[in-house]
Amino acid sequence: MSVRKRGRALLVAGVAVAAAGGTAAAVTLDGGDSGTAGASTLPPATAQVQRSTLTDTETVDGTLGYGTETAVTPRLRGTVTWLPSAGSTVKRGQRLYGVDDTPVVLLRGTLPSYRPLAPGVEGADVKQFEQNLAALGYDGFTVDDEYSDSTADAVREWQEDLGIEETGTVEVGRVAYAAGDVRIYEVGGQVGDAAGGQAVLSYTGTTRVVTVDLDVDQQRLAGKGTAVSVTLPDGRTAQGKVAAVETVIELGGGGQEQEPETKLEVTVSLADQKGLGTLDQAAVDVSFTAEKRENVLSVPVAALLALAEGGYGVQVVEGATTRIVPVETGMFSGGRVEVTGDGLAEGMTVGVAS
Numbered sequence: 001m002s003v004r005k006r007g008r009a010l011l012v013a014g015v016a017v018a019a020a021g022g023t024a025a026a027v028t029l030d031g032g033d034s035g036t037a038g039a040s041t042l043p044p045a046t047a048q049v050q051r052s053t054l055t056d057t058e059t060v061d062g063t064l065g066y067g068t069e070t071a072v073t074p075r076l077r078g079t080v081t082w083l084p085s086a087g088s089t090v091k092r093g094q095r096l097y098g099v100d101d102t103p104v105v106l107l108r109g110t111l112p113s114y115r116p117l118a119p120g121v122e123g124a125d126v127k128q129f130e131q132n133l134a135a136l137g138y139d140g141f142t143v144d145d146e147y148s149d150s151t152a153d154a155v156r157e158w159q160e161d162l163g164i165e166e167t168g169t170v171e172v173g174r175v176a177y178a179a180g181d182v183r184i185y186e187v188g189g190q191v192g193d194a195a196g197g198q199a200v201l202s203y204t205g206t207t208r209v210v211t212v213d214l215d216v217d218q219q220r221l222a223g224k225g226t227a228v229s230v231t232l233p234d235g236r237t238a239q240g241k242v243a244a245v246e247t248v249i250e251l252g253g254g255g256q257e258q259e260p261e262t263k264l265e266v267t268v269s270l271a272d273q274k275g276l277g278t279l280d281q282a283a284v285d286v287s288f289t290a291e292k293r294e295n296v297l298s299v300p301v302a303a304l305l306a307l308a309e310g311g312y313g314v315q316v317v318e319g320a321t322t323r324i325v326p327v328e329t330g331m332f333s334g335g336r337v338e339v340t341g342d343g344l345a346e347g348m349t350v351g352v353a354s
Contacts (some may be wrong), residue, residue, distance in 0.1 A: 043351025046317055047300050051346040053331040054293045059219055061214040062230070062286040064279060066204035067267060069185045074099055074195035075113070075173025083191060084184045089206055091181045093136045099173075099195045102164045107132040109177035117167040121147040129170065129175070130192035133158060181206045208276055210240060210268040210288050222266050230270065231285040238276065241267040291331065297344060298336040302353045304329070314339065315351035322351065 039316030081200030082098030095103035109128040121196035128146045152168035159166045230238045244267040276351035313324045
């Protein structure tokens with residue numbers, strides 16, 4: 001779980017679903033009510049019982065971009081001598097920035113560099129580094145969790161290619177790990193600054209994604225792998241799926257005393273990157289489908305009657321007469337509600353409150 005200051009407002013265009021309880025008088029199963037019209041009175045309006053598919057869909061505001069930014073602070077001591085430009089891409093094995101006219105190299109991994117690597121050192125960080133060394137084309141060593149003399153020989157070759165001192169060891173800060181290739185989001189430092197102590201740049205991934213903030217009570221929408229539909233500013237639709245969900249705590253800002261607020265930060269991946277055109281950042285609408293009910297009977301929400309005996313019913317209209325059929329309610333969607341009940345069938349006419 002991460003903590004952040006409230007940096008962007010959550011804009012939610014939720015679909016409110018409300019039952020019609022309280023809009024009609026309570027009725028009894030014999031057709032009478034609590035003192036209004038009699039059983040022979042036809043309803044002011046009618047609708048049909050329909051068989052269809054109902055979906056629990058909610059649309060919220062999202063942001064198209066390259067995902068969350070990660071700040072980079074130099075671990076090597078010295079002077080910053082080179083920085084990339086914002087918007088550029090850095091791949092595995094390439095220079096991320098420079099200190100004392102030597103490169104800090106981007107490698108792939110999730111475990112940060114936390115100690116020097118030299119012959120005799122063992123651990124997961126060794127294996128992660130050796131995997132990168134092999135991926136860059138260096139060989140003569142075994143990829144495992146032991147930094148051997150053979151590893152040191154390969155490192156010397158790597159250091160020679162980088163144009164740095166060929167020590168056979170890897171000092172802390174010579175490499176920076178990221179999950180994949182990165183896109184430089186912002187350059188915060190300047191050439192000539194002292195390295196260490198403050199971030200010199202921040203980066204994101206290289207693939208465009210959509211980021212959405214949800215309230216905790218909307219968690220049902222955010223199952224990993226859930227399919228979503230994204231509407232772009234020009235009206236085109238892109239299909240995506242929930243790739244990650246992170247719980248974040250937004251701290252009150254603006255100089256006001258505000259309680260911290262828990263949110264869900266949802267990352268939506270988009271398969272068709274070409275279909276996004278040249279959009280780098282944009283406000284988008286994201287439609288989540290939390291549940292789908294296929295081949296169910298439904299009536300307008302306004303057809304529900306509160307029964308004096310408890311629960312709900314519908315007023316079935318048959319010619320000039322009516323009768324009350326008790327129903328169990330299911331999903332609410334688009335002004336309709338799923339209903340089941342003895343004798344209830346597709347095509348029946350039911351009363352609807354005006």
